[in-house]
Amino acid sequence: MTLHSQRLPAIFVASRRVWLVVLVTLGLCQAGLAIASIWLLQSLWDNPLLTQPLLLLLTLTVALFFLQLGQHRIAEQVAQHYLVDAREVLYSHLMSASNDRLPARLGVAMNRLITDSNSLKNWVGRGIASAICQTCALLAYLVVCAIYWPKMLFILCLMTALSIIITLMCRIKITTLTLAIRQLRGRLSGHLCERSFAPHTVLNIAQLGKETRHVSKNSQRLGDAMVALTVPGSCLKYHSLVLSQLAFILAIFNSDGQLDKNQLLPVLLLFGLFFATLSSLNRASFDYFVFAVAKQRLNIALAKADKMPIQKTNKLTRYVPLAVKLKQLSYTGVFENLNYSATAGQRINIYGASGSGKSLLCALFNKQLSPSSGQIVLAGRRIDWLQPRRLQLCVQLISQHSQLFKGTLLSNIRYANQRIPLTTITALAAQLGINNSELMQPVHELGRHLPSGLRIRTLLIRALIKQPGLLILDDPSLLQETALLQQLLSDHELVSATIILCQQQQSTLSNIDQYWPID
Helix, strand or coil: CCCCCCCCCCCCCHHHHHHHHHHHHHHHHHHHHHHHHHHHHHHHHHCCCCHHHHHHHHHHHHHHHHHHHHHHHHHHHHHHHHHHHHHHHHHHHHHCCCHHHCCCCHHHHHHHHHHHHHCCHHHHHHHHHHHHHHHHHHHHHHHHHHHHCHHHHHHHHHHHHHHHHHHHHHHHHHHHHHHHHHHHHHHHHHHHHHHHCHHHHCCCHHHHHHHHHHHHHHHHHHHHHHHHHHHHHHHHHHHHHHHHHHHHHHHHHHHCCCCCHHHHHHHHHHHHHHHHHHHHHHHHHHHHHHHHHHHHHHHHHHHHCCCCCCCCCCCCCCCCCCCEEEEEEEECCCEEEEEEEECCCCEEEEECCCCCCHHHHHHHHCCCCCCCEEEEEECCEEHHHCCHHHHHHHEEEEECCCCCCCEEHHHHHCCCCCCCCHHHHHHHHHHCCCCHHHHCCEECHHHCCCCHHHHHHHHHHHHHCCCCCEEEEECHHHHHCHHHHHHHHHCCCCCCCEEEEEECCCCCCCCCCEEEECC
């Protein structure tokens, strides 16, 4: 099956297309009102006592103000609407990828979801409409200048050409520095997140010190890149101010004294509007350069996290034990040609030395990873045929990486389904040795300070409440709870599912139906 890489959502779709047309229309109206104000100002300059042009000019000024307010509000609305769609695609796609395709650090994924996606906003919201409107306005000003002050047309065309050259010169440097800033922000976010979770994920102080040094180094590099970007960025955004002064000087020398005072004010107003428009167009160019870099990085991230294809629509039947079969299953460099089978409801003990691939094999059962070759078959269906959502419901994995969240034991048990009756939870908790008062015990972030036995029982209740067909136990702390483990293996009414127990040595517990060694 051919995989089609997910991409960021298109800009000109659905309601956004309508709102962008509205933005362009508002911008063109503003340009038209600005040109009309030139003629009104000319009339007032010739005869200051005329009240009708004065009132009309004041009306145009107020109208321009409200048009700008409306344009800015709609631009932000369009930008936020696009951000919601973009972040939905990023989250659903990046988080549904297999473990070998996920970002190496949690902070990198956070940076992509927040910072990089936010960099799309300015171009989508204000940049596109501004670029179209300001380009049309520039052309309109040039036409007006050609009709009324043809000698000044050459000056404006020359300034426009210089502005284009400066923009192209700044583009390369801005793109390079923007890309470097995005990469450094991703690295810094990754190291900061690693530093925040260090007490739980970093096992020794040397590694913690290494992460701290990385944070300091990347923070310094990010600061240097941000400072370096101010030069080409400011040059791009504000070079029109220098060009406007140069244009005024050239206009004075080019007029040869033929520009009378009655025409002076309209010419100055035209020049002011022209270079203000040129400045807005330059800011839109900067927004586009940032947008292009962010879009490129996000599309690359999406391409690296391509979802696994669903080749069939077969579904597993819920609430029934699953038969398990491994057929020539291999994972390069770890294990090869595993061939095992178990009937529904059996208790299986997978054992092998540290590094033999037990945890990796468990990850294959819920498609967190993909095998190099061979197949895993559940209830007669290959797991690569199965829909991920149904597989997650029917296969429950409890590992040392399973986490609890801030709240209470009860809120953690109800995390996946808030509609679970309290009586069902309390009955199951009582069977596993947790009373009603303990269910309301507070849980800190990541289950910190919670006793190991209480943590593993909470994870078990959360898994068993879903009535899975296959329960995989790959948490070393569970091996310390011998009585609990024996209860799970022996009580088929409590756990009717097929159970896979992983440990380094062959289990000495009773009620084990099959032993699957991994060499």
